[in-house]
Amino acid sequence: MCSGHRNRASSGSSQRRGMSIDSQSVRSEQHTEVGFIIARDASILIERWCKRAMEEQPNAKRVHHEALRDQFVDLLAALGRSLAQSDSPDQSLHRFPAIEHGEQRWESGWSLPEVVRDYQILRLVILEYLVETLDRHVRAREVMAIGLALDEAIAASVGMYVSNREQFILAIGQERLEQEKQAKAGLEKWEQIFQHAGWGVAILNAVDHTLQTVNPAFAQMHGYAIEELAGKPLNLCLAPEAHADWLMNAGLVDQNGNHVYESVHIRKDGTRFPVLTHATTVRDEADKPLYQAANFQDITHRKELExxxxxxxxxxxxxxxxxxxxxxxxxxxxxxxxxxxxxxxxxxxxxxxxxxxxxxxxDIVERQVKYMVRMVDDLLDVTRISLGKLELRKQRFDLAAAITQAAQISRPLIEARKHELTVHLPAQSLCLEADRARVEQMLVNLLTNAAKYSDPGGKISVMAAREEDWAVLRVRDTGVGIPRDMLLRIFGLFTQLDSTRARSGGGLGIGLTLVHRLVKMHGGEVTAHSDGPGRGSEFVLKLPIGNAQQRPGDSEKDRQTNQxxxxxxxxxxxxxxxxxxxxxxxxxxxxxxxxxxxxxxxxxxxxxxxxxxxxxxxxxxxxxxxxxxxxxxxxxxxxxxxxxxxxxxxxxxxxxxxxxxxxxxxxxxxxxxxxxxxxxxxxxxxx
The missing domain is CATH 3.40.50.2300 (Response regulator)
Structure with a gap:
């Protein structure tokens, strides 16, 4: 009885095993049919899913359900192929493409509950449709098997979603940590500057200009502890007479964004000191003032120096x-x-x-007196030019007359030293608009210089010509010459080539300086040229012709004593x-x-x-x-x-x-x- 029972049990067991083999084959066929139906009727399933999803999740974030239709077409096609080609849905889950659906939802910004519910709606729609379509052929257990396959696919997809999200959060977290680290390092650097700067720094309220934060230098500068200044108005640190100007300057800071100004500050003990302030208004993205940052420098030393x-x-x-x-x-x-x-x-x-x-x-007395008078005049003229007190009295005149007069004035010294003077005047009359007395003075100084710095028996020449809009005068001599290193310094005040020769020739070393300054006042230039010691020298004087025009009868009066x-x-x-x-x-x-x-x-x-x-x-x-x-x-x-x-x-x-x-x-x-x-x-x- 017992064995009979056992045999019946064994026989039953064998029958169940046989039935299991048969049903597995049936399920395989049914899986193929199910996969075919899902792939074939994907559009119907999508419409049902979309309608139900919109009813149950009307507030799904960022991406509208309609925008996911194309994604579900791929999802259902992949699901259908997987079921149609696989012997066991359990084995196909590891390569099930539905996992990508979770990634798409993640990239689209869906939350985890929204993704899970999305899959649940899809699962329910598919199962309901299969029951409607296969109710005469598919047993409940087969529907459950399909449901389990869908559940595992959903779980895998959600897992991928969570994994991607965690990786993203981790990456974002690491990036934020790095940014925070860099920001912290930057803040620490600025904090070091703020705390140890040698000048005062203060952060002021953008509205009432009270002191929000000050650095130690600012507090020490004004004789206060830092905590004594917190929340106090800046006026506390300003001398009473500086309050009105400060209001004006604060307005300029607000108006222009930044402003630099000087004011008088006052310490806790009442002593006053000058301060240079550089203030800047800091604004947010909406251009709303956040605060004012200001640097304060004690400029007492600078003021004392000034x-x-x-x-x-x-x-x-x-x-x-x-x-x-x-x-x-x-x-x-x-x-x-x-x-x-x-x-x-x-x-x-x-x-x-x-x-x-x-x-x-x-003759000797007259010559020496005039020479002394010229030295006195030159000394006074150099001083007047330096102080801007010498004025030119310009007039039109013939340059030839000025050259002749300068030669006459210089001739006694030239003849006394037995020099030969040659004057080459321009073939045509050359008129200038200049101060004639100063032009003659320049020529006399150049001729006198040539006479003094030439050994007895030398040759001196004066040549004048027009070169474009310039009157050019050249004074050449066969004298001692000028060393190359002196050519640029020869026009300096009290500069002389050789002290021994200068003492023997006389002079104060101001003649060439006066020539240089007078020609500059006329808008011209003078240059010195020499091939070196013992090779003579040439001075070239260039004067602008100006607006002078030769007119008939426009000759100078002769400088003679008329009756x-x-x-x-x-x-x-x-x-x-x-x-x-x-x-x-x-x-x-x-x-x-x-x-x-x-x-x-x-x-x-x-x-x-x-x-x-x-x-x-x-x-x-x-x-x-x-x-x-x-x-x-x-x-x-x-x-x-x-x-x-x-x-x-x-x-x-x-x-x-x-x-x-x-x-x-x-x-x-x-x-x-x-x-x-x-x-x-x-x-x-x-x-």
């Missing part, structure tokens, strides 16, 4: 002023004795004495030698000359004798020449011609003389030709 430099500059200015005053006084004091010497020489020349020795002595009608002249001069010698010279020229030794006597003599001309020295005792001129002009009006006679020859001196009522200004020592020209130009005046 004040020191200002005091030094003022001291130098005063030194320059005293130097100018000294040079002007020196020139005045030198001109008085020089005037006496020149007057005496001219008087001897006009005296009619026919003695060769007297004539030679007269001057006798004049009644009052000479007011406190220097006895100058007074006597000039009086005698004027008398020899045929003029009637009254004299007065001071201003008071001069005014009285003018009112009593009513002369045609008054020569008035400016530096008179008791009453200076300006006041004398004003008083005489007030009484006699234009009936008298007033000439300022002075050793002060600067532009301001001439201007002041004209403002005081003088008609002309003559610098001592008097050039008798210039004075005679003034007297000759006077209309006959009856007293």
């Amino acid at each position: 004040e020191s430099l200002r005091r030094q500059a003022e001291a130098l200015r005063q030194i320059d002023q005293r130097k100018d005053e000294f040079l002007a006084m020196l020139a005045h004091e030198l001109r008085n004795p020089l005037a006496s010497l020149l007057n005496a020489a001219n008087a001897l020349r006009l005296s009619g004495i026919r003695d060769d020795n007297v004539a030679d002595a007269t 001057v009608p006798p004049r009644h002249i009052l000479l007011i001069e406190d220097n006895a030698d100058g007074r006597v010698t000039l009086q005698r010279l004027l008398q020899l020229l045929g003029h009637r000359v009254d004299i007065a030794e001071d201003g008071v006597r001069g005014v009285a003599a003018a009112l009593a004798n009513r002369p045609q001309v008054a020569l008035i020295d400016i530096g008179l005792p008791t009453m200076d020449g300006y006041e004398v001129a004003e008083k005489i002009r007030a009484e006699l009006g234009k009936k008298i011609f007033l000439i300022a006679l002075t050793g002060y020859g600067q532009t301001n001196d001439r201007r002041r003389a004209l403002e005081a009522g003088f008609d002309a200004h003559v610098t001592k020592p008097v050039d008798i030709t210039e004075l005679s020209a003034l007297l000759a130009a006077l209309a006959p005046v009856t007293s």
